[in-house]
Amino acid sequence: MNNDFDFEAFKQAAIKGLYEGKPLTGEGGLFAPLLKHFLESALEGEMSHHLVQTRLPEQNRRNGKTSKKVKSSAGLLDLQTPRDRTGSYQPQLVPKRQVVLTPQLEQKILSLYGMGSSYADISQHLSEMYGYSLSDSELTAITDKVIPAMREWQNRPLESLYVLVWLDGIYYKVRHEGRVVTRVLYSVIGLSLAGRKQVLGIYTAESESAKFWLSVLTDLKQRGVEDMLITCVDGLKGFDTAIATVFPAATVQLCIVHQLRNSFRFIPDKYLKSFVKDIKGVYQASDREQAMEQLLLVQETWGQRYPQAIQPWLDKWELLSPYFDYPAAIRKVMYTTNTVEGYHRQLRNVTKTKGAFPSDIALQKLVYLVIQNLQIKWETTTYNWKEILAQVSIIFTERIQPHRFD
Structure with a gap:
C-alpha cells in the first residue's frame, strides 16, 4: 500500500497554487497529485x-x-498499476485498456457522438472543458463500448403483433477494402398495440432487394413477431411477395407518396400543377371504385402523352389501393411511408457531416445511438390512437384477440 503521500506538502502547494490562479482540474490541475495517490x-x-x-x-x-x-x-495521470506473477490480477477501479477514468465522461463522449459530433469536434470539446484531448483511436475504443449493447438490442425479443409496420431503405457511403461503396440501411418501424412506434432493427446490405428484405422479415419473425396487420412499403419489385412469404395475412400497401414522386418525374413543370390537381382526385377519392374511375379519366387525359407517369398506377393498382378499404383514421397512417421517412430525416440530421463511414459497424453504431435518443420522443402514443385502435379492433378482431393486453 502506498502510504508515503505527503498531505501537508500537497496542502501547502495547493494553497499556493490557488493564490497563483492555477486551476483545480484539467491539465496541471491542483487536484491531480491527490487523485493519483488515491487511485x-x-x-x-x-x-x-x-x-x-x-x-x-x-x-x-x-x-x-x-x-x-x-x-x-484532473488531467493526464501517469498511474503505477501493480502486477502479480501469474498475471491473474485484473484491476477493477481502472480496468485494463481503459483510457478515460470516469464513466460520466465516457457517457458524455457517447452523447456527443450520438448527436453527430465528429471525433475532431469531441476532442476539441474535451480540450476546452477538461484541458486534454483524445485521439481518434481512443474515441473509437470508447464508442465501441456500445457495440455489445447494440447487439443485445438488435437481438431483443419483439412484440407478437404490430398493427402497422413501415419498411424502407436509406443509402450511405461506407469505406470497404480501400474504396468507398454504397450501403443500404434497412429501416423497420413498428406500431404496437399500445400505440407506440419502435425501430425494430438495424440491417445493412450492398443494395436494396426483395431477397434481403425477406431475410429481414424472417429475422423479425424469429425474434417473436407472429403477425403484422398492415405493412406500408415503397415500390420495390417483389416486396409484396417477400412479405406474403413470411406474414401471409398482412395487408401490403404501396406508399402513395413514393408513387406520386415517380409520376412527377415525367411531367413537365409547366403542366405539373394541372396534373397534381387531376391525380389528387385519385388518391383522395372516397372509395376504391371512385378512385379507379378518376384514374381512368387521368389516363385518358395524360396517358398518351406521358405513359410512364400513369401506367404504373394501373399496373400496381392492387397494391396501391388497399387503404381505401379502411376508415379515414387508419388510412391516414397507412397510405404513406412518411413515418419512416421522417425517421430517415432525423438520421440525416446527425449523419450529414460524416461523409463515408469507416465500416458498416461504425454506421450501425451511430444509428443505434440516434435510435436510443429518438425512442425517448416516441414514448408518447400515436396521434388519434384511441380511434385507430377502436377501428382496428373491430376489423381485425380474430387476429388481435390472441395478442391483446389488459
Whole structure:
C-alpha cells in the first residue's frame, strides 16, 4: 500500500497554487497529485486482496508495476498499476485498456457522438472543458463500448403483433477494402398495440432487394413477431411477395407518396400543377371504385402523352389501393411511408457531416445511438390512437384477440 503521500506538502502547494490562479482540474490541475495517490492506493489494496485469494493455490506474489496513462477530469495521470506473477490480477477501479477514468465522461463522449459530433469536434470539446484531448483511436475504443449493447438490442425479443409496420431503405457511403461503396440501411418501424412506434432493427446490405428484405422479415419473425396487420412499403419489385412469404395475412400497401414522386418525374413543370390537381382526385377519392374511375379519366387525359407517369398506377393498382378499404383514421397512417421517412430525416440530421463511414459497424453504431435518443420522443402514443385502435379492433378482431393486453 502506498502510504508515503505527503498531505501537508500537497496542502501547502495547493494553497499556493490557488493564490497563483492555477486551476483545480484539467491539465496541471491542483487536484491531480491527490487523485493519483488515491487511485494508486486503491489499486494496491486490490492487489493485496487478490493475493490473499490466490497465494495458497498458486504461490502468487507481486511482480513490479506497469505505467499507464489515464485521462481524467484532473488531467493526464501517469498511474503505477501493480502486477502479480501469474498475471491473474485484473484491476477493477481502472480496468485494463481503459483510457478515460470516469464513466460520466465516457457517457458524455457517447452523447456527443450520438448527436453527430465528429471525433475532431469531441476532442476539441474535451480540450476546452477538461484541458486534454483524445485521439481518434481512443474515441473509437470508447464508442465501441456500445457495440455489445447494440447487439443485445438488435437481438431483443419483439412484440407478437404490430398493427402497422413501415419498411424502407436509406443509402450511405461506407469505406470497404480501400474504396468507398454504397450501403443500404434497412429501416423497420413498428406500431404496437399500445400505440407506440419502435425501430425494430438495424440491417445493412450492398443494395436494396426483395431477397434481403425477406431475410429481414424472417429475422423479425424469429425474434417473436407472429403477425403484422398492415405493412406500408415503397415500390420495390417483389416486396409484396417477400412479405406474403413470411406474414401471409398482412395487408401490403404501396406508399402513395413514393408513387406520386415517380409520376412527377415525367411531367413537365409547366403542366405539373394541372396534373397534381387531376391525380389528387385519385388518391383522395372516397372509395376504391371512385378512385379507379378518376384514374381512368387521368389516363385518358395524360396517358398518351406521358405513359410512364400513369401506367404504373394501373399496373400496381392492387397494391396501391388497399387503404381505401379502411376508415379515414387508419388510412391516414397507412397510405404513406412518411413515418419512416421522417425517421430517415432525423438520421440525416446527425449523419450529414460524416461523409463515408469507416465500416458498416461504425454506421450501425451511430444509428443505434440516434435510435436510443429518438425512442425517448416516441414514448408518447400515436396521434388519434384511441380511434385507430377502436377501428382496428373491430376489423381485425380474430387476429388481435390472441395478442391483446389488459
